[in-house]
Amino acid sequence: MRFFKFCGICLLLLVSVTFASASDAELRTMAKAMFQPVPTVAPILKGNVASDAKLTLGHMLYFEPRLSASQLISCQTCHNVGLAGGDLQETSTGHGWQKGPRNAPTTYNAVFNSVQFWDGRAKDLADQAKGPVQASVEMNNTPEAVVTLLTSIPDYVELFKQAFPTEKSPVTFDNMAKAIEVFEATLITPNDGLDRFMAGDDKALTADQKAGLDLFVNNGCVGCHDGLNLGGTDYFPFGVVEQPGAEVLPVGDKGRFKVTNTASDEYVFRSPPLRNIALTAPYFHSGKVWTLTQAVAIMGTSQLGMELTDQEVELIVNLLEGLTGDQPLVMHPLLPASTASTPQPVLQVKLSPTH
């Protein structure tokens, strides 16, 4: 799949001259062949039928700091609904002020990614939600402790019953993740400039953004950043042509290699989706790059082997700024009180054997 796409890039490079002064109609036809718009309603989930009860529960659990051992860190901490589903950190800060290994990907439109995490190690959002809860540098909890905690709060027991009405013991770690997935599937951002342009509104993108779109497609950015999310659906090496320096691509993080243990997967990552990218600095899995201008220039050299001119970079950045869709308005849920049997927060940090 990866190689097929790169052949696609070569083809696109060859025909780029044709599109140098594409009309709105031509540009629209080209864009619609490459991208699909963000829908206005949450998609149907595989193996997880949505319901109002599941959505209510998932909404609460997304904001629930008691899913973490410290009772301080929730999904919302690193995937802030006020900050386009990300945080403002190079890599996330978790339990004990420990730094996580990678930049927090946005939860917005994440339901449209074919796999989750930078290395694609989770097949869907429910699978993904279980990871940070258990990671020692994130929420530092265990499935058993989560179930004990939720079971100690009668309101949650009732909400799980309503969300999973056919199950005898509905308060489970898996059901926690399924409810969160249903909520996250509603975090979608339709109507950005690109989507309105594709829908027929010539004025939805500025002239610079259209020039940026032309460059984005014809220079080959689209080779990794296509589809509904402009990315998020396939794996590519960071450094197709030339690896960036260790300040951007730390040598210790070999990406998907850690999942597959296959040499060809060294420094391979799932291409990040680009919707709302202007709102979610810093960039790359390392979070080492703070501006889109620098990020686009690096992509030019490392992935395309091109020194993009400053003007070309700025035009592409203009396009990326046109990928900011309608942000979902999320009510902060009211969370039920702990009870006398609710376990207390655990703030201690276990030192690893190497300490």
Next chain:
Amino acid sequence: MRFFKFCGICLLLLVSVTFASASDAELRTMAKAMFQPVPTVAPILKGNVASDAKLTLGHMLYFEPRLSASQLISCQTCHNVGLAGGDLQETSTGHGWQKGPRNAPTTYNAVFNSVQFWDGRAKDLADQAKGPVQASVEMNNTPEAVVTLLTSIPDYVELFKQAFPTEKSPVTFDNMAKAIEVFEATLITPNDGLDRFMAGDDKALTADQKAGLDLFVNNGCVGCHDGLNLGGTDYFPFGVVEQPGAEVLPVGDKGRFKVTNTASDEYVFRSPPLRNIALTAPYFHSGKVWTLTQAVAIMGTSQLGMELTDQEVELIVNLLEGLTGDQPLVMHPLLPASTASTPQPVLQVKLSPTH
């Protein structure tokens, strides 16, 4: 003022027999002499005229993690609008995972307290808001850094202009605090059981809650916990009759003494308000007590010199559970993106000279 109130307690103790089987009407008359209901609209603030623009800005700033050096901690972190304006911690956890010295008081109805903080060192909510932003164990920031950060984000500059339209340079630390105060003044919880009972609804409190109310007033709890917020308006020693052990009243925290340097203020604290108290465990400035049952029993011995029976404690706890009002429904605000000139997060922890 304190001594007058304690005389009041003595008087009430003397007449308590009279109220042993108070009728609803008698109980209501007594309650209305002691308490005022939580209003349904935000009160007018001294020296800080509210406006929609100030409210919008204050709402955003309350949720703004970029007010902290790490860009991770906001007012909302320790005063969670999903958790009745508190956190779930013994004492709050802040910058560098450091533990703060005292339990986070709720921001709900805090506008009705006559002074802020456990030791009353801030005269109002605007004054209060500036404290945690600068505390090294909380948000670890400086007024100058806050202004630099906010000024780097054009949307904030515009919002400050709208909120403070007559000022030439409206992006100031003081104005940040004023906007937050306007938002916090909306975090009020009317219509709890006590207020509905006082308004004439005999069924707003259960028989046990009414018995608890009778005990609360006639045993003297009301000596420190009266008025609109059932507390929050005056100072009292923790241990009027008998100091609790160091596990509840740590010897190192001398309360208001630190503010006034007056011997008689040792272990003196502003009495905590009791509205929504059932939602904001753990209790006391030390946060060492996790149930209302234990908290009420300790208050009996330390403040009133009474061994309350288990039944009396439970009746008073019943009353306290009737102090949960309508929780405000708060939208999570959308926060503007950082720009290329926005300072990056600073996660480092400065060690104090004693380290």
